[in-house]
Amino acid sequence: MTYAGHVVNHLRKDIRLEWRSRDSINGMLFFALLVVVVFAFAFDPTAAMSRQIAGGILWVALLFASVIALNQSWTREQRNRVLEAQRMAPSPASALFLGKALANFLFVAIVEAVLAPLFIVFYNLHALGQGWILAAVMPLGTWALVCNGTFFAALGLRTRNRELLLPLILFPISIPALLGMMQATTGILSGEFDPGPWVRLLIAYNIAFTTVCLLLFETVLSAE
């Protein structure tokens, strides 16, 4: 079986498992919504101010929401000692990682798809810059969070305080990407500056870290 075949298998497995309970997606959705509402009380923005802060709020909400899903995504592998089976399976470890990361990407994308219209409604947004670039920024930003997040969630598999560890190690590493996605979104919404450099930063970040994650996952999986 080809590498892509393995990845697709892992992807299908995760989607199927998630679809049965839909725990992660529901949890993420509601959590992100709550964060948005809480921020509205924090700032109570005017229309002009909304365009400055909405980008930041959106990505903060998605960041926290995805941490919830990411922590859960590996617990599936721990039930019934599936992880040991994965280690012994002939498929390359990075295929497991990639499949899971793609599945998480899909789940967070679904949450975004629901959240974005709500955002537009709650903050009365319309983009003053080139709105179509958002179609590039959203996937790039989401992949940056999900790729590193899936990897670091695996790092915490056998630690105590597993849920605590993920944000502690994910957030510092993700700050350049967060800066990129927030600045790009703000640039597009407010139209005040060019989001181009930030999009390029996101692309470079994604290439660099996806490569590192794929190369080092084998090490992490067999870290005993």
Added chain:
Amino acid sequence: MTRSRIYGLVGFVWFLMTIAAIVYATRLALVVAPTEATMGNVQRIFYYHVPTSMLSLLFPYVNFFASLCYLYWRSRDPLKALTADAVAIASAEVTVVYASICLLTGMLWGRAAWGIWWTWDARLTSMLLLWLLYVSYLMLRKLSATGQAHTLAAVLSVFAAIDVPIVYMSIQWWRTQHPAPVFFGGPDTGIDASMKPAFGYNVLGWAMWGIFLLLFRYALERRRQQVEQDAALQAIEASLEIAQ
């Protein structure tokens, strides 16, 4: 004399030399160096702040290199890998110590000289992020299950090392796009010749101290590792006895 005795002696001599260098450098900084024209005496914090900052950018590389060695030797030569791991944790802790000092002295200086505790300019933000990255490394070490901690931390170190240039660039861009007041001129704005001895000796003194800390912490870690190996050996032998 056994080897460890020799190491101990050398370490002690190094420690004495380091203390001498630091005392001399501090005297130069506080007493001999001239008072700065605009800022006054509070500028003397510079003699501790800048050398510490420069050194705090060096130890992360030691950590990165040691982590790579650990990952390389992990399956090939486990004993060498343990050595590399001891260097990795020692350098990470020293990085955090030096970065903390850089941030704190910088804040004290900033408040007295320019009236602000903090500003999100490129240099300060990058230093804060360096601090955060290495504190997260130490947290991972602390919270990981034993046996795994070394490998996971080494992997995180690789991520951190790749992240550092990206952080630096992105924050420079951020501040080019949204300029904030820049306060600290830094060593590249040029120091007066009369200040150079104080600066130079402080760099020397704190570098020597950093090496001392690194070696001392390394020695402690090696001791701990050997105690663990002892315990493991005893456990194995005990289990062999029962099997009869």
Added chain:
Amino acid sequence: MKLSWIFGPSMEAHHLLYAYVTVWLIQGGYAAWIAWHWAHTGRALRTQNPDRRDES
């Protein structure tokens, strides 16, 4: 040149003092921490030197 100005009333003087003391406390504190643990970690009897491990 006397150092008594360091204990002067101005914020500059205070912060200079705090900065230097902070450095000594942090550096000294860390070194003391290492030293304490060094004193309280027993020597490994059998794994002293990996090359000589088989001698015991």
